[in-house]
Amino acid sequence: MAFPIDPERDLVLERTVEVPPSFVWDAWTRPELLKRWFCPKPWSTTEAEMDLVPGGIFRTVMRGPEGQEFENVGCFLEIVPGRRLVWTGALGPGYRPRTASPTVPFVMTAIIAIEATATGGTRYRATVLHGDAASRGRHEALGFHRGWDAAFDQLVAMAPKD
Amino acid sequence: MAFPIDPERDLVLERTVEVPPSFVWDAWTRPELLKRWFCPKPWSTTEAEMDLVPGGIFRTVMRGPEGQEFENVGCFLEIVPGRRLVWTGALGPGYRPRTASPTVPFVMTAIIAIEATATGGTRYRATVLHGDAASRGRHEALGFHRGWDAAFDQLVAMAPKD
Numbered sequence: 001m002a003f004p005i006d007p008e009r010d011l012v013l014e015r016t017v018e019v020p021p022s023f024v025w026d027a028w029t030r031p032e033l034l035k036r037w038f039c040p041k042p043w044s045t046t047e048a049e050m051d052l053v054p055g056g057i058f059r060t061v062m063r064g065p066e067g068q069e070f071e072n073v074g075c076f077l078e079i080v081p082g083r084r085l086v087w088t089g090a091l092g093p094g095y096r097p098r099t100a101s102p103t104v105p106f107v108m109t110a111i112i113a114i115e116a117t118a119t120g121g122t123r124y125r126a127t128v129l130h131g132d133a134a135s136r137g138r139h140e141a142l143g144f145h146r147g148w149d150a151a152f153d154q155l156v157a158m159a160p161k162d
Numbered sequence: 163m164a165f166p167i168d169p170e171r172d173l174v175l176e177r178t179v180e181v182p183p184s185f186v187w188d189a190w191t192r193p194e195l196l197k198r199w200f201c202p203k204p205w206s207t208t209e210a211e212m213d214l215v216p217g218g219i220f221r222t223v224m225r226g227p228e229g230q231e232f233e234n235v236g237c238f239l240e241i242v243p244g245r246r247l248v249w250t251g252a253l254g255p256g257y258r259p260r261t262a263s264p265t266v267p268f269v270m271t272a273i274i275a276i277e278a279t280a281t282g283g284t285r286y287r288a289t290v291l292h293g294d295a296a297s298r299g300r301h302e303a304l305g306f307h308r309g310w311d312a313a314f315d316q317l318v319a320m321a322p323k324d
Contacts, residue, residue, distance in 0.1 A: 004256075009258070054216070054239065054240060055239070055240075055248075077216065077217070077239065077257055078216060078217075086217075086257060088253060088257060088259065089259070090252040090253055090259040090260070091250060091252055091253065091271065094166075094291065095239055095248060095250060095271045095273075095291065096171070096271060096291045096292075096293065097250065097251070097252040097269040097270060097271055097291065097292060097293040097297075098252070098293055099293035099294045099297070100262055100293075107259040108259060109253065109257045109258060109259055111257075129256065129257065129258045129259065130258075130259060131258065131259040131260055131261035131262075132261045135259075135261070
């Protein structure tokens with residue numbers, strides 16, 4: 001279905017890069033690749049578990065420079081190979097609602113859209129949906145723009161050179 | 163994907179009835195039919211809105227005997243015509259996370275499974291997933307078993323007789 005952006009509640013990262021769409025897709029969907037770019041340094045992704053079916057688990061563990069760890073568990077909602085990946089933190093594997101946790105400042109759904117450019121590069125758009133403007137604000141204050149941008153730079157830097 | 167039942171967190175209604183699976187499917191997916199059975203009397207369903215695609219809205223308004231009204235908004239996750247319908251209250255239309263509301267005692271995902279029996283009837287299973295045992299308990303205390311059973315009786319009573 002179409003997902004109109006709501007500027008009050010959504011955060012968006014758009015980039016156009018000279019990296020093939022197939023590489024961007026692989027970097028998002030292969031755990032061993034995802035772990036190399038998904039957290040901006042000095043944070044790292046120490047674990048990544050993905051079952052690429054609707055309702056399948058998407059779990060990551062992020063580790064900070066002082067050794068602090070955060071586990072994120074969600075599930076995939078849509079998988080259109082090479083084009084579109086949708087996942088949410090509001091549901092765990094098997095679509096089970098997740099219990100609100102006081103340590104989680106916001107809940108989000110992410111829609112990753114990948115399109116080929118005329119030159120073989122990728123037009124990339126990550127749309128992150130929140131339940132309300134306050135959740136969006138907390139995510140923004142925690143560094144959404146800088147963080148998602150820096151992580152995507154790491155993905156681009158991994159791509160094989162011509 | 164497979165959905166193993168978790169007795170700590172899930173509630174299940176299983177029924178085998180002499181009503182064709184196609185009728186059960188229609189009663190679940192046509193708003194004008196749904197409104198006739200979805201709430202056990204003396205409650206009624208005054209509005210029903212359904213967009214039968216993943217991420218599409220599923221909205222109902224329930225009205226009590228004293229005129230009190232409750233709106234429920236969620237979205238569909240899986241639609242397998244005649245066989246399986248999955249929807250959740252944890253996400254609104256377009257998969258947007260729903261903001262927790264103090265008036266909502268629990269959040270659930272429902273999995274409706276419909277199978278034909280050898281005699282042309284329906285083996286029906288509604289599995290309702292909650293985030294934790296406490297949410298399951300609140301739903302049970304609010305009358306899950308009696309309510310879903312009585313509503314399904316209303317559905318069965320609507321079926322055309324031989």
